[in-house]
Amino acid sequence: MLESWRWYGPYDNIALSEVRHTGASGIVTALHEVPYGDVWTRDAIADRRQEIERAGLKWVMVESLPIHERIKRDDGDLSQLFANYRQSMANLAEQGVNAICYNFMPLLDWTRTDLTAPTRYGGTCLRFEATRMAAFEIHMLEREEAAEDYPADVLEGAKAWFEASGEEERNTLLASIMSGLPGAFDRYDIAGLRKALALYDGIGREQLRVHYKRFLEEVVPAAEDLGVRLCVHPDDPPRDILGLPRIVSNADDIAWIMGAVDSRANGLTLCSGSLGANPANDVPAIARQFGDRIHFAHLRNVAKDADGSFEEAEHLDGDTDMVDLVRALLEEEARRKQEGRADSNIVFRPDHGHEMLMDAERQNPPGYPLIGRMKGLAELRGVIRALA
Template sequence: MEETWRWFGPKDAISLAEIRQTGARGIVTALHDIPYGEVWTVEAIRERKALIEADPSLGLRWAVVESLPIHERIKLDEGDLSPLFDSYRASLRNLAACGIEIVCYNFMPVLDWTRTDLAWPLPGGGRALRFSAETYAAFDLFMLKRRGAEADYAPDMIERARTWFDASSDSERSTLLATINAGLPGAYDRYDEKGFQAILDRYAGTTRDVLRERYRRFLEEVIPTCEEVGIRMCVHPDDPPRPMFGLPRIVSNADDLAFITGCVPSPANGVTLCSGSLGAGAQNDVPAIARRFAPLIHFAHLRNVAKEPDGSFMEADHLDGDVDMVDLVGVLLAEQRRRKDEGRADWRIPFRPDHGHELLDDGKRTTHPGYPAVGRLRGLAELRGVIRATERHGGRAA
């Protein structure tokens, strides 16, 4: 498996030289400065690629795009979408022309990943990302005041949310709003309570089936171009895998992935296997999902979560939590061997240590939430050990 590392570009607090010290050689990045819907030009792609490869002694390469964002109007089916699809296809062609073949993306409406705490305290002084069901409900019910939200919560959860809200300060509420917005690392839109409600109003009447059909259209528009130029698209699961703010989520479980990959059956229409996103769903057996969709896994995010009965969860150590990481790594290695035996040039599955606890001196520099240096390095080292041990035992854990 190819070790990769997410890098947010020249403004990232973690340098390319430091990434090389982790042992990873593949860079996962995007052109975050380009607004959604605009074309990624060959010149812009080559400039970023040249920056990654500028020091030959590092041996780095741009391995995966994460992500090429889908404009919100496509998810809304709003207005004339032809120019947006044309731009997306042009960007795909330009990436392929520059030798970049794997594109991770998501189809989550309004927000990407959502957490309520970005610095949950750990024993010894570390910090973790956390999703608290009651804090999220407090935001939805009493800060956002979303119309009809009460129907989505049990009475005891409404009471717990009210207790949190009544005890919270203006500063805590402001921090929560910023935290909810933090899952948009490259987006230009940030929302206050009124802005949230305004974008939610634009989704009025968008059911699960309606959103699925909009996604189907997106795939029908772009996958033929991917096949033409050799791009492999891989959808990222919803994070968390549940409806959010009254909006459906349609990439949350095995049935969703079966629908998506069946819409336009093609090796170009694949999956990013995110063990943490899928693992946050109580119904999801992540290794089983990986086995089912193994031929279509083009990229993997490996992290772990510890779930709670009320739907809360916290980012766990990479080898702890609720996902059997040893079993999952075995599935990925078995699929990789199958591809190699077929003689495929692209047999290696790139993966990255996803998220990570803030450890040691991580707090001394500002990184994107969930993407500290030491915490991810620890995760990568642990995963590297599991991979090496599993390979030594013929693809099976000792």
């Protein structure tokens, strides 16, 4: 397996020279400064690739080449947006970057209610607290149907939290949830979020699938011609959020996607944390079921609560059997090598990590500390070495 590291380019306080200290050889990054829907130019891609290579590393995966919200909503004439996406893929392929992670989550890329939940040994982690999410949806956002999405005990806890909270606590909750918005700059207040959500009125699960299939039909044939592998990232968390449907949450969803355009270029990012937040998902079994189409793996763990809450666990100590998951990926690698496939080595990265020691001083993007991720990578490296 090929060790990689997510790096946010000019927005990252971790230098490429420090990434080399982790032992990872591959970089996972994107042109985060380019507005969604615009073409990634050859020159901008070449500059980023050369910057990475000067540090002795290789750009092995794009994360992400984002999909414009208008495509997700099937809003108006999308021909230019699809053309721009195909051109960006072509420009990446020309520079030797031929694997692209993306997601099809409406509006929010991921959702957490706490960015600094305490861990057992003194660090902090990301957490999704069901009662706080319900408090936000029902009492702050005042979404009319929100109460239908939560059990009675969570509704009771949400009301209690809201009544006991002050302006500072509510603002912190809003900021935590808004941290999952894609892009470097856009953030909403309550009124702005209501307007953004209103654009999705009338778009349910089946309609969003129709929009997603159109996207796949527009871009996968071009990816095949270019030798590019696309790999969708599962929903995070794997449940409807803010009344928005989620359609990449379990094995049935993944099977539908793989069949919508049946091509190896239409692949999967196996994110053990996102899938692992759904109690019904057996993540190692999903890895074995869709092994042929896994082009990228995010390896992290979560610990779940009965009410739907979860938090980022240590990489080897959450609810997912990480050793069995790694075994499944190594088995798939061996199968590919027997077939002589060029993509026999699966790219993975340690996903998220606890903030520990000096991490908090670095003010990196939530979930992406230096020391916490390096600890996770070392643990995963040990599992891989032992199994291999």
